[in-house]
Amino acid sequence: MSMAPILPAEARRGPVRASAGRIAAIALRHVYLLRTSWPRILELMYWPTVQMILWGLVTMFLLTNSSWIAQASGVLLAGVILWDVLFRGQLGLSLVFLEEMWSRNLGHLFSSPLRPWELIAALMMISLLRTLIGMGGAVGFAYLLYHFSIFELGLPLIAFFFNLIFMGWAVGLVVCGLVLRFGLGAESLAWFIIFAFAPVSCIYYPMDILPEWLKYVAAALPSALVFEGMRAVLFDGVFRHDLLWRALGLNALYMALAIAAFMAFFRAARNRGLLHQIGE
């Protein structure tokens, strides 16, 4: 049986649709993986839920012991949930990339018409999906066990969510670049690097309590600005637009730097012949 000749996708569908098709293909590859593995779904929900239970208990204790906390009982739970957006966003992006390395699939991907930026876009899509699945469990348990709804934050929640996930993606991209360049020996970075930002992100306390010099570091982190903004909503019922715009500006800067770093590491990996050698 003779088949009609297959035209290159870009000639047939145009570059934008061809590009969208490739991005969707990579996303689909990870949806396939996710839907056939219940441990992966469980893992996505496990840590947010465990943390939720732990910090819920801490909150219950502090409610009777701290007048500060008593002013806004959900402040710790909201902190836990939003911190997990940052953590899950970074981890989700890094792990999806690591899956490709573990399965020794990068050689196929990077010798196909898939552009690096298309791979990055697909990683972000899957990271968003994984984060939403993970958060869904934690948010549900927070409501069931402690009658706290993160949606009480109102529309600012959307701004907080996207600022945190953007920062997570920027960190995740740098981790991917480092693993690409230095091999799977660097993969543990994916698990712990984000925790280095936790103390200066001021998740559970106001930025004011930091030593003077650390305040400058915190002010340069979108996460610290988000948590400051979250407290402003919960304590004063005020949405601090100034903090939102500063966080967005910083995220734009860090995302540009992260993409540049990823591309530099990608080029270095090509130069050193690492792309078709990486695997378990």
Added chain:
Amino acid sequence: MEQDALEIDNLCKRFGAVQAVDGLSFAVPRGEIMALLGGNGAGKTTTMAMMLGLVLPSSGTIRVFGEDFARHRYRLLERMNFSSPYVDLPHRLTVRENLTVYARIYGVARVRERIQSLAEELDLGEFLKRPVGKLSAGQRTRVALAKALINDPDLLLLDEPTASLDPDSADWVRGYLESWRAKSGATILLASHNMAEVERMCGNVVMLREGGMVDRGSPKDLIARYGRESLEEVFLDIARERKGATAE
């Protein structure tokens, strides 16, 4: 005169102190099956990786269908594909899922029909729902071949296409590739250690040693020029730099 499918000009690749590919120049005419032959470390895989954009050349040019590969890489990669035992498909995805992903990456139209057609040709029908990690080496090779043919490439690069296959499976793969090439008119460049395979399939052979080309010609010409009985003996002469290993 028809444009060559592939033109390599003075291609070099240095990894630190190691000169992996050293001034390699050759062309592969359209519709031909050509082999890169050489011992381990001769530069075959690095050369192929440069043709696929996985490795950046230190210098030299690669032209595919007359276009500069460095400038038009992604456009050209739509018309190319490859298979290598050193690169896997995700083990936990089924054969159909893997092929669907790559069909979409290459922008193949009518994905379902294309997979069905390849499954019939490559006798993969009963494995389509099975995870790739649960297949035998022979079955995986056929799946890798299906991935390599998913976009009906005009230029197919194959790195050791029958490595780890039993003689029967290897013979089947060779026969399939020959008939696919005859039907599609595509160009195939293969790297192999199997001399019988090269003698059977390839119209021309480029012999490599230490990253450079030491000889080229049809298998029959090379055997005659070196005064040997088989291509394997020619290969050993060249690989071991035996006295008299230069063609007369």
